[in-house]
Amino acid sequence: GNGLPKVFVAQPVPGEVEAYLKEHCDCRIWRGPGRLPLDTLFSEVGEMEGVMLSGFKVNGELLDRSPKLRVVSDVSVGYNNFDLELMRARGVAGTHTPGVLDDTVADLAMGLLLAAARRIPELDRYVKDGNWQRGDNEALFGKDVHHATLGILGMGRIGEALAKRARFGFDMEVLYHNRHRKPEAEMALGVRYAGFEELLSGSDYVVLLAPLTPATRGMMDEEAFRRMKPDAVFVNVSRGETVREEALVRALSEGWIRGAGLDVYEKEPVPRESPLLGMANCVTLPHIGSAVAQTRADMAMLAARSMVAVLEGRDPGTIVPELR
Numbered sequence: 529g530n531g532l533p534k535v536f537v538a539q540p541v542p543g544e545v546e547a548y549l550k551e552h553c554d555c556r557i558w559r560g561p562g563r564l565p566l567d568t569l570f571s572e573v574g575e576m577e578g579v580m581l582s583g584f585k586v587n588g589e590l591l592d593r594s595p596k597l598r599v600v601s602d603v604s605v606g607y608n609n610f611d612l613e614l615m616r617a618r619g620v621a622g623t624h625t626p627g628v629l630d631d632t633v634a635d636l637a638m639g640l641l642l643a644a645a646r647r648i649p650e651l652d653r654y655v656k657d658g659n660w661q662r663g664d665n666e667a668l669f670g671k672d673v674h675h676a677t678l679g680i681l682g683m684g685r686i687g688e689a690l691a692k693r694a695r696f697g698f699d700m701e702v703l704y705h706n707r708h709r710k711p712e713a714e715m716a717l718g719v720r721y722a723g724f725e726e727l728l729s730g731s732d733y734v735v736l737l738a739p740l741t742p743a744t745r746g747m748m749d750e751e752a753f754r755r756m757k758p759d760a761v762f763v764n765v766s767r768g769e770t771v772r773e774e775a776l777v778r779a780l781s782e783g784w785i786r787g788a789g790l791d792v793y794e795k796e797p798v799p800r801e802s803p804l805l806g807m808a809n810c811v812t813l814p815h816i817g818s819a820v821a822q823t824r825a826d827m828a829m830l831a832a833r834s835m836v837a838v839l840e841g842r843d844p845g846t847i848v849p850e851l852r
């Protein structure tokens with residue numbers, strides 16, 4: 529080899545990312561077709577010092593097969609796939625891609641909120657099925673977004689981008705709940721801190737943007753949905769497992785809430801038999817929060833640079849906080 533660190537890239541990357549990687553690493557790249565099979569990943573990592581991937585669990589199964597691994601670079605901002613205890617024990621760094629997808633995901637969250645509020649997918653299908661009643665028929669009425677109250681659960685980078693859209697684009701009141709207060713966001717955006725229960729009972733729209741951690745797993749349960757207003761709309765663009773999905777199904781079918789907009793699910797792909805897929809008041813998207821070409825290119829470049837920075841012994845700046 530050329531003395532450069534050996535890395536495996538588990539998905540195709542844009543040309544400029546490939547060029548960067550080849551300059552700094554001795555790299556092998558999975559070019560498809562389709563998604564890399566898990567057993568192929570396992571067979572590739574044996575000699576690798578770095579792996580760049582997304583959507584794979586970084587657990588004992590993978591780490592036991594990667595004796596030379598020094599860093600795993602996840603091409604995503606959510607790094608719940610990392611077994612942080614095991615990585616720390618094995619001295620394997622983990623990096624992720626914060627900061628480059630905030631606006632893309634916030635756009636999608638706002639779009640999903642509007643789609644659920646004004647029933648856009650349902651009424652698009654209505655017209656395409658040959659129906660027509662002018663919007664003055666109350667059967668087609670939706671819910672206002674402007675001047676309504678938005679509750680943001682998890683006020684991180686994406687949450688602040690969403691708050692900007694809600695406050696300055698739609699004149700909304702914005703409450704937020706977070707592990708810690710964000711006085712600068714309160715000053716700059718006019719958002720107000722609220723306790724979890726207070727946010728749930730005081731919001732017309734609740735958007736879940738918290739990362740999936742042991743503390744947030746299943747946080748939206750039956751009690752939480754029952755606390756929401758009967759005319760409220762719930763949006764989830766974080767991780768499906770932050771929601772007890774059977775409670776959400778009951779909330780929607782029994783009218784504890786008005787509707788939902790989902791980009792993520794407890795199981796993905798969402799099972800064909802999921803009741804959510806039969807509900808007119810539930811908008812269902814296929815985990816497309818960051819699905820924009822430029823954004824994915826920026827994520828891949830950041831993931832590559834973060835991995836190389838660890839391999840070259842520089843401070844990468846994006847090692848996940850718990851592994852610093």
Ligand code: 8YV
Pocket residue numbers: 582583603604605606607629815817818
């Ligand atoms: C996915 C995401 O990671 O960034 C995140 O946390 O959820 C998405 O960008 C991406 O779709 C790859 O799984």
